[in-house]
Amino acid sequence: MGNFKISVNNQLDLEVDTAxxxxxxxxxxxxxxxxxxxxxxxxxxxxxxxxxxxxxYQVNINNxxxxxxxxxxxxxxxxxxxxxxGNIKHVNEIKAPMPGLIxxxxxxxxxxxxxxxxLLILExxxxxxxxxxxxxxxxxxxxxxxxxAVEKNQLLIEFE
Numbered sequence: 001m002g003n004f005k006i007s008v009n010n011q012l013d014l015e016v017d018t019a020x021x022x023x024x025x026x027x028x029x030x031x032x033x034x035x036x037x038x039x040x041x042x043x044x045x046x047x048x049x050x051x052x053x054x055x056x057y058q059v060n061i062n063n064x065x066x067x068x069x070x071x072x073x074x075x076x077x078x079x080x081x082x083x084x085x086g087n088i089k090h091v092n093e094i095k096a097p098m099p100g101l102i103x104x105x106x107x108x109x110x111x112x113x114x115x116x117x118x119l120l121i122l123e124x125x126x127x128x129x130x131x132x133x134x135x136x137x138x139x140x141x142x143x144x145x146x147x148x149a150v151e152k153n154q155l156l157i158e159f160e
Contacts, residue, residue: 003015003016003017004016004070004071004072005070005071006068006069006071007068007069007071008066008067009066009067010067010069024036025037026045031125031126031127032046032125032126032127033045033046033047043061043062044061044063045059045060045061046059047059047127048065049128049129049130050127050129051129051130051131052097052098052131053097053131053132053134054069054132055069055070055071055072056068056070057070091135091159092158092159093158093159094119094120094131094155094156094157094158095155096122096152096153096154096156097122097129097131098122098125098152099124099149099150099151099152100124100125100149100150101123101124101147101148101150102120102123102144102145102150103121103122103123103128104120104121104146105119105142105144105145106118106119106120106121107120107139107142107157108139109139110138111138112136113133113136113138113139114133114136115134115135115136116132117132118130118132119132119133119156119157120156120157122150131156135159137159137160138159138160139157139158139159140158140160141157141158142156143155143156143158144156
């Protein structure tokens with residue numbers, strides 16, 4: 001299946017085998033919390049913030065906060081080939097990655113944004129997901145408003 005490279009607090013780099021993850025004894029205790037048993041030790045884990053575009057997460061484990069970035073096997077392959085994903089992607093639309101509620105929109109039509117600029121906050125499964133700009137550009141249109149319930153793949157923002 002492959003390995004995932006995980007960076008914790010930009011300091012500790014780990015490699016995790018997907019088979020090892022599938023054998024992890026984790027029980028979901030709420031929409032964002034899990035009880036994990038590993039090597040006969042108990043852990044309380046809660047996802048505080050998730051940025052699906054960038055695969056970054058803020059996780060509390062036994063009340064200690066960690067910032068985690070996940071590199072999947074494709075990311076690692078692209079990096080090893082010398083290609084930067086930022087150089088080849090030209091995304092013109094932001095679509096809802098999942099059904100949810102628009103909590104806030106940080107940009108207006110005509111705004112110039114840079115890559116990773118927060119565009120909007122989408123609440124889904126009781127988690128606030130910050131959707132950031134995939135590239136530098138100018139906002140052409142905004143198809144959602146604060147308070148809107150949106151469906152998966154619904155167009156939210158277009159770039160010029």
